[in-house]
Amino acid sequence: MDKEVYTQCFMCSIRCPIKVTVENGEVSFIEGNPHVSGMEGSLCPKGAAGKALVDDSQRVQGPMIRTGPRGSGQWRRASWEEALDYVAHRLKTITDQYGGKSVALTERAQLSTHVSKTFLRALGSPNYLSHDALCKGSMNTACRSLFGYTDGQIGMDYSNTRHLVLYGRNIFESIQVKPVRQIVEAMNRGAKLTYIDPRVTVTASKAHRYWMIRPGTDLALNYALMHVIFEERLFDANFLERWVTGLNELRSFVSSYTPEWAAEETGIPAEEIVRFARELGRDKPRVIFHMGYRGAHQVNEIHLRRSILLLNVLMGSVETPGGIFIKKGPGVAGGKPARKLTEQEGLPKPEAPRLDKVGTPEFPLPDPNHGAPQMLPRAVLNQEPYPVKALFAFRFDPLMSMPDTNETKQALEELDLVVSIDIQHSDIAWYSDVVLPESTYLERMDSPQQANSLKPQIFLRQQTLSPRYDTLPGPIILRELARRLGLEQYFPYSSMEELVRWQLEPTGFTLEDFRAKGFLAYTDKQHFWDRESGLAFKTPSGKIECVSSLLEDAGFSSFPPYESPESGESPERFRMVVGRCAQHTHVSTQNNPYLNELVPENTLWINQRAAGELGIKDGDLVRISSDQHSGSIRAKVTEFIHPECVFLLHGFGHESQLAERSFNKGVSDAALMKNVSDPVGGSPGLHETFVTVRPLP
Numbered sequence: 001m002d003k004e005v006y007t008q009c010f011m012c013s014i015r016c017p018i019k020v021t022v023e024n025g026e027v028s029f030i031e032g033n034p035h036v037s038g039m040e041g042s043l044c045p046k047g048a049a050g051k052a053l054v055d056d057s058q059r060v061q062g063p064m065i066r067t068g069p070r071g072s073g074q075w076r077r078a079s080w081e082e083a084l085d086y087v088a089h090r091l092k093t094i095t096d097q098y099g100g101k102s103v104a105l106t107e108r109a110q111l112s113t114h115v116s117k118t119f120l121r122a123l124g125s126p127n128y129l130s131h132d133a134l135c136k137g138s139m140n141t142a143c144r145s146l147f148g149y150t151d152g153q154i155g156m157d158y159s160n161t162r163h164l165v166l167y168g169r170n171i172f173e174s175i176q177v178k179p180v181r182q183i184v185e186a187m188n189r190g191a192k193l194t195y196i197d198p199r200v201t202v203t204a205s206k207a208h209r210y211w212m213i214r215p216g217t218d219l220a221l222n223y224a225l226m227h228v229i230f231e232e233r234l235f236d237a238n239f240l241e242r243w244v245t246g247l248n249e250l251r252s253f254v255s256s257y258t259p260e261w262a263a264e265e266t267g268i269p270a271e272e273i274v275r276f277a278r279e280l281g282r283d284k285p286r287v288i289f290h291m292g293y294r295g296a297h298q299v300n301e302i303h304l305r306r307s308i309l310l311l312n313v314l315m316g317s318v319e320t321p322g323g324i325f326i327k328k329g330p331g332v333a334g335g336k337p338a339r340k341l342t343e344q345e346g347l348p349k350p351e352a353p354r355l356d357k358v359g360t361p362e363f364p365l366p367d368p369n370h371g372a373p374q375m376l377p378r379a380v381l382n383q384e385p386y387p388v389k390a391l392f393a394f395r396f397d398p399l400m401s402m403p404d405t406n407e408t409k410q411a412l413e414e415l416d417l418v419v420s421i422d423i424q425h426s427d428i429a430w431y432s433d434v435v436l437p438e439s440t441y442l443e444r445m446d447s448p449q450q451a452n453s454l455k456p457q458i459f460l461r462q463q464t465l466s467p468r469y470d471t472l473p474g475p476i477i478l479r480e481l482a483r484r485l486g487l488e489q490y491f492p493y494s495s496m497e498e499l500v501r502w503q504l505e506p507t508g509f510t511l512e513d514f515r516a517k518g519f520l521a522y523t524d525k526q527h528f529w530d531r532e533s534g535l536a537f538k539t540p541s542g543k544i545e546c547v548s549s550l551l552e553d554a555g556f557s558s559f560p561p562y563e564s565p566e567s568g569e570s571p572e573r574f575r576m577v578v579g580r581c582a583q584h585t586h587v588s589t590q591n592n593p594y595l596n597e598l599v600p601e602n603t604l605w606i607n608q609r610a611a612g613e614l615g616i617k618d619g620d621l622v623r624i625s626s627d628q629h630s631g632s633i634r635a636k637v638t639e640f641i642h643p644e645c646v647f648l649l650h651g652f653g654h655e656s657q658l659a660e661r662s663f664n665k666g667v668s669d670a671a672l673m674k675n676v677s678d679p680v681g682g683s684p685g686l687h688e689t690f691v692t693v694r695p696l697p
Contacts, residue, residue, distance in 0.1 A: 015111070027465065033517070091417060122347065125352075135294045155327045230255075250310065289315075374677060389415055438474050601634075602666040623694050628671065
């Protein structure tokens with residue numbers, strides 16, 4: 001029987017609402033949910049390729065137990081009973097000897113993250129590590145330092161903006177469908193787009209203003225913009241007087257950072273910087289300086305992200321139409337959110353410090369809800385602060401997502417148990433002891449998504465198909481492991497339907513309510529706070545803090561002196577920058593049949609003048625080398641990248657031979673990268689690696 005199911009995509013982390021048409025038990029079409037404003041049938045290439053994910057014969061089809069050395073590709077199929085018993089037995093042996101704190105779980109945050117965190121807490125482990133921290137840990141810290149809210153609690157009103165400023169946020173290629181449509185509609189009504197990036201992207205081609213900035217100098221540009229804004233009084237004086245502290249200190253700090261100084265650093269003419277500041281002053285407060293989506297570039301990343309947020313503050317573009325806003329929960333409409341397993345009374349709170357030392361005097365400020373995953377390999381290798389002996393990788397690949405793959409491999413060899421819960425034959429699955437296959441997002445129901453915004457809503461990923469292979473939903477896998485370990489009291493469900501019904505109880509909604517459209521709205525009215533008297537920031541002062549009590553109390557300066565970034569020392573040495581394209585999600589879609597056909601491998605963007613000096617022509621095979629790794633890759637010679645850097649797409653160079661389409665295609669950026677971090681904000685410095693590029697014979 002044909003049917004239409006309203007659910008949520010999970011080809012990336014955005015979770016776009018979709019409508020899936022099923023004919024004779026097969027997906028025939030996937031489109032954006034027509035009932036959701038801003039979607040109306042639209043979908044990106046990744047979302048459209050969801051059908052191929054279900055039908056892919058190269059996905060994990062049943063539980064597997066390793067029989068040879070790690071990475072040898074020697075496996076045997078097992079039943080769920082055997083595989084779960086095996087993992088539970090090994091896990092109990094480890095925790096009996098080393099304690100629950102010896103277990104770590106890395107995850108790409110998802111709708112059922114509360115289940116993963118409950119599993120760890122029940123074991124007595126504090127070591128939950130989220131991909132979010134690799135992507136935007138410093139951004140999270142920056143937001144908390146100014147507003148008391150995390151980056152995930154801040155939204156942007158693209159539809160009503162007059163000017164959107166993007167720093168390397170390649171939004172027209174790294175696609176969020178609904179925001180992109182809102183931006184295009186705003187531009188059609190006259191809104192301006194300024195794009196700043198060392199590389200000309202699709203987003204750059206759509207911008208009214210594009211600056212090919214010298215890599216690593218965005219902070220210099222922002223300090224110069226603030227200098228002009230203060231000097232020419234382009235700020236929103238009424239907003240600043242009511243809601244901001246530390247302005248005098250900020251003004252004094254940026255007084256020496258002139259546009260002329262910034263021109264030398266950035267390569268952007270001083271008069272253009274001044275003209276831009278004046279334009280923003282005219283457009284305020286309907287201005288958005290986008291704080292970024294992946295904000296993990298340099299080791300001073302927190303100060304770049306703070307500078308972007310401070311520009312929003314100076315424009316008064318906080319809690320106003322066309323600016324940024326604090327996301328509102330169901331409470332603004334008298335509603336209640338879905339509950340989570342982590343809210344249960346009696347659930348243990350681990351007493352041990354985290355393995356990454358987040359929350360300790362050594363690493364005080366990163367958010368412990370996400371941790372600092374890049375610290376995992378060294379914690380394992382150094383057994384500091386204690387031995388870590390078991391790792392769960394849940395839809396997250398530390399080998400391809402964290403800097404310095406070789407160091408991560410060394411750490412894996414020191415572990416007694418490595419378990420992957422995954423859909424794909426990822427590289428971490430290739431190096432695991434046991435692979436527990438999860439059902440795809442079309443084959444399972446998931447926990448409700450509490451979508452806080454100006455109009456809070458709640459979405460549900462409803463099951464579309466029966467599982468093709470011998471797979472289970474992640475929350476069922478973790479519950480079955482917990483049951484074998486005697487921890488089932490913290491998992492009050494035996495099916496996904498039972499879990500979702502339990503979660504929905506406080507909301508007053510039922511499972512059946514979602515069948516018509518896939519979501520429910522708490523209100524149809526937008527909720528902005530009253531800017532005269534009703535703003536509620538979660539800082540000690542109750543205001544936006546330019547001089548941050550969060551930073552200062554931890555011993556860090558709110559305004560450290562600017563340091564010019566390093567540049568190449570020879571004609572063949574470049575700063576390596578990385579990014580994404582419209583066709584792939586991080587490291588997880590390169591083997592998808594449809595998407596692999598569109599973009600099968602990455603190439604190395606190199607400036608044509610620099611390439612000419614090295615004797616490299618477009619399409620040549622070149623050797624790219626760092627202190628960590630080297631590999632061969634095709635050169636894309638172009639004038640559309642700054643001569644001090646080279647660029648390659650993230651997520652290629654897979655080692656898992658069971659993912660045959662993506663195996664050994666391109667070069668892994670993670671293998672090339674050195675593992676360094678922002679000591680204040682917590683993100684890794686993904687653009688801090690220098691590489692040499694040489695032509696191959």
